[in-house]
Amino acid sequence: MEYISGEILTKDGFIKGYIGFQNKKIIEFGSEKPKKKPIATGFIIPTLINSHTHIGDHFIKKLKINLPKNIEKLVAPPNGLKHKLLNDTPEKEIINGMKESINIMSNSGTSKFFDFRENGISGIIQLNKATRDNKNISPVILSRPNQLRYDKDEINLILNNSQGIGLSSITDWNYSEILKIAKHTKLKKKIFTIHSSERLRENIDQILDLKPDFLIHMNYATESDLIRVKENNISIVICPRSNKFFKLKTNYKIMEKLDINLMLGTDNAMINTPNILTELKYYKKINKIDSNEKLLNMITYNPRKALNLDYNIPDIKSSKEFIILDKTSLEIRNIPFSHEEIKNDN
Numbered sequence: 597m598e599y600i601s602g603e604i605l606t607k608d609g610f611i612k613g614y615i616g617f618q619n620k621k622i623i624e625f626g627s628e629k630p631k632k633k634p635i636a637t638g639f640i641i642p643t644l645i646n647s648h649t650h651i652g653d654h655f656i657k658k659l660k661i662n663l664p665k666n667i668e669k670l671v672a673p674p675n676g677l678k679h680k681l682l683n684d685t686p687e688k689e690i691i692n693g694m695k696e697s698i699n700i701m702s703n704s705g706t707s708k709f710f711d712f713r714e715n716g717i718s719g720i721i722q723l724n725k726a727t728r729d730n731k732n733i734s735p736v737i738l739s740r741p742n743q744l745r746y747d748k749d750e751i752n753l754i755l756n757n758s759q760g761i762g763l764s765s766i767t768d769w770n771y772s773e774i775l776k777i778a779k780h781t782k783l784k785k786k787i788f789t790i791h792s793s794e795r796l797r798e799n800i801d802q803i804l805d806l807k808p809d810f811l812i813h814m815n816y817a818t819e820s821d822l823i824r825v826k827e828n829n830i831s832i833v834i835c836p837r838s839n840k841f842f843k844l845k846t847n848y849k850i851m852e853k854l855d856i857n858l859m860l861g862t863d864n865a866m867i868n869t870p871n872i873l874t875e876l877k878y879y880k881k882i883n884k885i886d887s888n889e890k891l892l893n894m895i896t897y898n899p900r901k902a903l904n905l906d907y908n909i910p911d912i913k914s915s916k917e918f919i920i921l922d923k924t925s926l927e928i929r930n931i932p933f934s935h936e937e938i939k940n941d942n
């Protein structure tokens with residue numbers, strides 16, 4: 597039997613301990629010292645979750661064009677540069693870009709990513725083609741209709757093929773259409789989420805009336821808006837490197853103070869690598885956060901909480917999916933025991 601030891605991140609915080617495994621199976625864990633010298637030490641944590649991606653635009657990175665730093669010109673539907681390029685590019689090229697994003701995430705310990713899927717049902721099919729060959733990572737697909745309008749049949753179709761809806765923003769849409777989509781999504785018991793107050797403050801009543809499961813950004817929300825979000829027990833995904841790229845105002849300090857359930861996302865793959873550890877380290881640096889527990893929760897337990905997943909390590913029965921990080925660099929340790937191997941060995 598081989599051992600790894602260190603600080604195990606449970607859902608109630610860090611505990612010191614070790615995990616013993618053999619033939620890629622977890623045999624034991626304990627809080628004492630392991631019986632044999634461990635092959636690696638560090639933070640033993642659940643596999644990572646990237647809570648906000650658009651990997652469909654990864655191919656744009658390879659075009660080596662100067663991307664406008666104006667959020668509307670670059671990403672707003674239907675006329676943003678990204679949407680023009682998505683419509684003009686052969687599907688194979690889009691899928692190959694997605695595959696690159698998926699490999700980057702999988703190689704950095706990510707087992708799940710919440711992808712905001714553009715282009716209706718064809719966008720969902722593209723993502724499924726891209727993830728098919730990688731058994732170590734699975735998407736939470738948050739789809740959207742092809743056009744900025746509600747069509748009952750289309751919503752049924754995309755909801756039957758995804759985990760829910762992820763819309764651009766109430767500013768881009770006619771509000772009554774969004775409301776119909778949100779109600780339809782809730783009726784089907786699927787996830788509803790939306791980019792909110794990213795580049796300007798949006799009406800908090802309108803946002804909350806949509807009954808979102810979680811919100812993306814909230815950069816321009818006021819403190820009173822954020823208090824309402826907290827009171828409604830809604831989680832927020834923040835994307836610090838994306839905010840930096842677009843030079844947007846941020847609200848991290850208030851969100852932290854209000855103890856909102858915060859998650860991290862890497863946003864558009866054409867702008868930033870989808871490696872969530874890179875995002876985490878950037879957030880740690882700009883906010884001078886010392887608590888590794890707080891930081892690591894943002895990419896492990898907090899998103900699982902937002903999805904209502906009951907999850908904990910080390911629990912041999914319910915979970916075999918964990919990784920080990922170097923305590924100083926927060927980089928994934930290269931040991932012969934990865935979540936990939938565990939997952940392939942049920």
Ligand SMILES: [Zn+2]
Pocket residue numbers: 648649650712791812863864
């Ligand atoms: Zn986004």
